[in-house]
Amino acid sequence: MTPRVSVVVPVFNRPAFVGEAVRSALAQECPGGLEVVVVDDGSTDETPSVLAALAAEDARVRVIRQENAGPAHARNRAFDEARGEFFALLDSDDIWLAGKLAAQVTLLDASPTAAFAHSDVDEFFEGQDGAWTRRPGIVSGAVLRTLLRRNVIHTMTVVLRRTVVDEVGRFDPTYPPCEDWDLWLRIAARHPIVGEPERRVRVRIHEGGISSDPVVVYTQACRLLAAAASRLNDSGHADGGFARRQASRWHVKLGRRLARAGDGEGADDAFARAVALHPLARVSVLRARLFPKRG
Numbered sequence: 001m002t003p004r005v006s007v008v009v010p011v012f013n014r015p016a017f018v019g020e021a022v023r024s025a026l027a028q029e030c031p032g033g034l035e036v037v038v039v040d041d042g043s044t045d046e047t048p049s050v051l052a053a054l055a056a057e058d059a060r061v062r063v064i065r066q067e068n069a070g071p072a073h074a075r076n077r078a079f080d081e082a083r084g085e086f087f088a089l090l091d092s093d094d095i096w097l098a099g100k101l102a103a104q105v106t107l108l109d110a111s112p113t114a115a116f117a118h119s120d121v122d123e124f125f126e127g128q129d130g131a132w133t134r135r136p137g138i139v140s141g142a143v144l145r146t147l148l149r150r151n152v153i154h155t156m157t158v159v160l161r162r163t164v165v166d167e168v169g170r171f172d173p174t175y176p177p178c179e180d181w182d183l184w185l186r187i188a189a190r191h192p193i194v195g196e197p198e199r200r201v202r203v204r205i206h207e208g209g210i211s212s213d214p215v216v217v218y219t220q221a222c223r224l225l226a227a228a229a230s231r232l233n234d235s236g237h238a239d240g241g242f243a244r245r246q247a248s249r250w251h252v253k254l255g256r257r258l259a260r261a262g263d264g265e266g267a268d269d270a271f272a273r274a275v276a277l278h279p280l281a282r283v284s285v286l287r288a289r290l291f292p293k294r295g
Helices: 018-026 047-057 071-081 100-110 144-149 162-168 179-188 214-234 240-260 264-277 279-290
Strands: 005-011 034-041 061-066 086-089 116-125 159-161 194-205
Touching: 005 018, 005 071, 018 034, 018 047, 034 047, 034 071, 047 061, 061 071, 071 086, 086 100, 086 162, 100 116, 100 159, 100 194, 144 179, 144 240, 159 162, 162 179, 179 214, 214 240, 214 264, 240 264, 240 279, 264 279
Parallel strands: 005 034, 005 086, 034 061, 116 194
Antiparallel strands: 086 159, 116 159
16 A cells, blocks of 8 residues: 655764654554655665664664765655655655644645645754754745745745655755755745644754854845746746845845954955845845844
């Protein structure tokens, strides 16, 4: 019997956490059944043996191994191997809470035009105290403008229709670590989404978790937003001008970051691109040059 949901789990060197993540998926009640497709992205530690034990425990677990290529390639490989109507995204160090899949599949069944469902998260800090101070709101409906401002989607909460991936394309590995944001933008330009404020996933914050240099994140944000603006303008989308303004705003943010880091040439390039995208950004550029430590 073909499972209705394929849980997509990319993993690289996570032997201490991946078992708990996969078991949290296997414990879900899922209308139509589920499978767990784990792509081992070239792990060099005990992860393969942990995954072999999981597959031996439960026939719903399938493990695919590939040379290390990054999480976007790993998720795309899982899409290739998956059989379900829905792709449910799970990171190898996070934990789904009880009822997560059933609630989101029901939500999608009740919202047939929605491309994907997502939810809030409950974060916990491995071996330390702490909490998020800037939690994004949970959004539903036509969310393109929201996503052009910033990425507010928790990837590990998303349950995505296979037909939408077939339509808009997969994760673009040229945007690490922002390939999820790029995909949400491509989807939101065509389809609504549905969100719920319930915290459906426990997100593990720990040393060695996925984190990036802010300059890298800002650089990729500028690239993907400029590409989104170009796509929207070329297609005559009503939000093309808004997208250019947001791409310009992110170039100003990048320029300010680079100026703080002492990269004057890089800052000049970012500021010039900001003005090229939106001439009125000159005022913001002037402020950023005068006060690079603000914002």
